Amino acid sequence: MVGNNREMIEEEPGFFTNPWPAMGIALGASFVALGLGKLDLHGTGVIVLLIVATGLVAAGVAVVIQPRSSIVLGLAAVVAFVASMVGNESEWDSGRLVLRVLCAVAAVSAIVVFFSPRVRRAVFSVIILLHFGGILTAVSSPSNSWLAYNVWVYLYKPYLQFMYLNNAYHFYAPEPGPTPLLWFCIEYEPNADGTRNLRWVKVPYLDMDFDRLRPDETPLWPNLEYTRRLSLAESTNYQAEPRINFNDLFALRQAAGEQLGIPFHSDVYPHLQYREPNDGAKINIQSYARHVASTFRHQTKPELEVTGVKVYRAIHNIISAELLNAGVDPRDPALYHPFYMGEFDKNGKMKRYSRPLQTFKVILSSLPELGTIDRDPFLYWIIPIERPPRRRDQDFKTWLKESKITNYVKKHAGDISEEDLP
């Protein structure tokens, strides 16, 4: 009885009461679109799309007018299914996916509304439990728990990814960390005298007044777009285990560093100075390098072609209270830890690296038979920006004032300009 009253409360006289004209339009439009799609006439693509969209909206209107009619819902499912069949199967694949999901939702609803309110409520209760069950699998860090991960992969993944519900809600956890930024050093064709043409692009870019700027130094507005660029840089920050023996990587980096005069960072443990991105992050970096190469021309010689893009993921460490109190700027260059992500061509392919092994005078345990090294020794290692170590007798503030920062990133990128990074 109570249930019936509740159902009655839901009923309120609507503006329209007859769903059939809308449903007629929906069915007509979807079948017309299907027919036009089969004919595959040149230049009718946009028209067919508009007809499909009209049909779908009309079906939606019919469902809104009579949401509890099995027939209306069933026909709406038919409209969605027919619309998903329109045109060439290889085109608009993601649109077809949505339409088939809509079709399934409408078909299941058509069956559910057929039953009594009690059954409908039971079905809805199950849906609620399944929904929050899915969110819980996403929340419980699938990579840690075997059970949650497998339930997520085999059961919930399609639902959560389709609906974009796979956020784990671990905001600022386990700790608020430093922010990764992206620095690109674009190299263009050299001048006739052999000198290099370089341009730095930093994403996002804060100037010395902490103003948020685009690479062309115009204000990055609105603030939301600035935050989106922070996310862009964050997407390169997912790490993987090194695929090569770490001792070899270390030996190679040490040898190359000694040869080129780029030492390890003196304040960071060596094993923390190597951070290899995971596969997804590597693919993202390729895309970003491609974007940078195609978007940013040389400021004074826009006709020059891009010959390479060096990418650095710069971790901007958060200044400590002690340093801030001592008068250090939160953007002090020494707070940045740039990791070298590789050099890419204008198509986003990592440039081939090849040097004879003897160049580095190093013995590698896992690759003893190799005659050449095909991997940049600095790849995924910190290229330091730092002050010289403080002497024991030196006062902290004096050291801060007097010591000169050495920027090895510029050296590594081959930039000999006076302007300093970051």
Place this chain on the structure above:
Amino acid sequence: MKLASANYQEAAANPVSRLLQGWSRFWFTPADPTAIGLIRIFCGIVTLYVHLAYTVDLQELMGRNAWLDLATVNKFRQEVPWLGRTTDWDERPKEIPKDLTDDERRYMEEWYGVNPRTLTSKGLPVWSIWFHVTDPPQMAVVHGIILFIMFLFTIGFCTRITSVLTWMGAMCYIHRAQTTLFGMDTMMNLLLIYLMIAPAGAALSVDRLIKRYWSTWKALRARRQAPDLSVPLPKVSANVTLKLIQINLCLIYLTSGLSKLEGKAWWMGTAIWGTMANAEFSPMHIPLFRNFLQMLCSNRWAWEIFMTGGTVFTLVTEIGFIFLIWSRRWRWIFLTMAVLLHTGIALFMGLNTFSLFMLTMLISFVPIATIHQVLQALNRGTRQLRLEYNGRLERQVRAAALVHAFDAFSQVELVDRSAGWRNSVDGETPLSPQKIQAVKTFRPERESDDTQPLRLFEETEESRSGYSLFERLVRSLRILWPVAAITWIPGVAMLAKRRFPGEINAAVPVDRLENGKPLAKAAKALRK
């Protein structure tokens, strides 16, 4: 009777029945959809802003050569490998078979050595119009249409349709530019999903205005009393949506709070510093903020108390929320704490839109009586008016219905002048209070009543018609204040008065009857 009581007691004693009853009561009790309407407005405004912001960077984020370009995003959505974890204890990677096909070898190369035969699935079930529409002018048109739909959703027009289209539109951006997303997009998506289920247009919407107009017009035309539509009918779907938002919000806080307990900085009380001193997020460009940080750092005690206090406050708010928000005693305390938390996040971390969405979700916990009180305090004008119309004239009935539709807080009393006239002549007993009012208030018109225009009376009995009526009405009903702005534009009044001439009559004595006798003032005027 005894049997029924026994059954009830039995049911009450049965824990499963009690659980089911509780579950049903929690989810399926009808609720006032006004809170949902308010959530829709806030969510719609922020969603519209978020997507309006994309306009600046549409090509950079969604175009063919965007940061995450089309080729890469297609590669992810069609090929990204998904591996399940083995059902035995041996989790070492399987040996790569030697008889791999060329396609499988290519796949291995592309995906950094993943064995394609061990996959549970490939690709992502993501969808977006930006995977298919990549021509910049066409993209601009589609983007404009999506923004327009979001605007319609925000004002609550055809909300059942526009809510679904808004969610679909938002998802197009989310699925296309996946590497530019952050917590704000998650919250926006959650709200939009739940608002699709909700009767989001049942209150505080254009849909509601249309419904109010439609119902009033039908009633006035049939010479019935205008229906009381000040509060929308309670709906089960409104309650379900509110509960979904509440439960999800509790889960967000709990997970966020518990995951922080893994971090050393949250135990040491220094985590807040990590958010406030982050140069990329915090408002370091504001000297006042930088000075504040430096002032804090100059005193160790102040720094430690502030940081530890902030850390404890965050943890208590996030972890305690799910347990105490349901208690009436604690609800306002935790709501206030959550509001402070999000205000802090907006101010110190620059995540304004994220905070706005979280605050919008918090509305689901505000008692409906409070929402009505606040709405009334903000939107009800101080003037009490009376609109006289002629129920025999269709134009006047429509106008009266329109006024009633916008009069959400019963500021304007509708009076059918023709009903009053008819009643006095025929001596009928009026059935509705409106008609009673008409009889009490009006004398029979001396000339033909049909020539009389709409007339708006104030409490002082000053009356207006024509443009003056419109002006007074839009300035009195706060919901129409955006329209009232037009009336302040110089020259508008002059032009409008020419087109819609009317008059303002000072409070003249009328033969108002009181207890069946004329008022003294009216009698005096009549004698004159």
